[in-house]
Amino acid sequence: MLDSIKEVLITQEALQERVAELGKQISADYKGEEVVLVCVLKGAVMFFADLARSIEGDVTLDFISCSSYGNSTQSSGVVRIMKDLDKPVEGKHVIVVEDIVDTGNTLHYLLENLKSRNAKSVRLVALLNKPDRRTVEVHVDYQGFVVPDYFVVGYGLDYAEQYRNLPYIGILKEEVYQSK
Ligand SMILES: O=P(O)(O)OC[C@H]1O[C@H](OP(=O)(O)OP(=O)(O)O)[C@H](O)[C@@H]1O
Numbered sequence: 001m002l003d004s005i006k007e008v009l010i011t012q013e014a015l016q017e018r019v020a021e022l023g024k025q026i027s028a029d030y031k032g033e034e035v036v037l038v039c040v041l042k043g044a045v046m047f048f049a050d051l052a053r054s055i056e057g058d059v060t061l062d063f064i065s066c067s068s069y070g071n072s073t074q075s076s077g078v079v080r081i082m083k084d085l086d087k088p089v090e091g092k093h094v095i096v097v098e099d100i101v102d103t104g105n106t107l108h109y110l111l112e113n114l115k116s117r118n119a120k121s122v123r124l125v126a127l128l129n130k131p132d133r134r135t136v137e138v139h140v141d142y143q144g145f146v147v148p149d150y151f152v153v154g155y156g157l158d159y160a161e162q163y164r165n166l167p168y169i170g171i172l173k174e175e176v177y178q179s180k
Pocket residue numbers: 040041042043044066067068069070075098099100101102103104105106107157158
């Protein structure tokens with residue numbers, strides 16, 4: 001295990017198992033429907049790639065990039081769209097695929113933004129839900145795991161752009177960000 005990781009919270013195997021379950025559930029719920037899967041870059045990238053492959057049916061992929069954390073472990077509270085979707089979602093079923101709902105700022109902003117584009121429906125699938133830190137209410141339609149109030153990294157989640165390539169979700173040692 002990496003030196004900067006205090007503890008593995010969710011193993012690679014547990015991630016795979018849960019992602020497959022979510023894929024099954026989504027496939028059943030959207031049977032016979034066309035769905036646009038929206039990846040919220042960059043954090044959701046690993047989850048998105050695995051989830052998309054576990055969904056059976058008529059699926060297209062699109063990408064949006066939001067940022068509110070920068071190089072910090074605290075949300076700036078200001079959400080910016082750095083890259084928008086390529087295609088309009090008007091009249092489409094949209095599933096937003098996100099790595100984590102923490103304060104709720106990003107998803108609150110993004111879900112309202114997508115709903116205003118007149119999609120047929122907009123739902124959220126979040127791999128991780130950290131309810132202890134919530135400052136804005138967000139409805140999570142599908143969730144992978146509830147996590148405690150630690151800054152977690154891996155499987156797409158970063159601290160200052162590092163650790164996204166870890167195959168598991170780990171708790172980052174406090175000294176890594178307190179020394180900065
Ligand atoms: O609920 P919140 O407190 O808003 O936090 C969740 C968001 O923060 C992270 O993104 P970040 O802004 O770090 O961009 P990244 O995905 O490129 O890492 C994460 O990927 C979520 O999108």
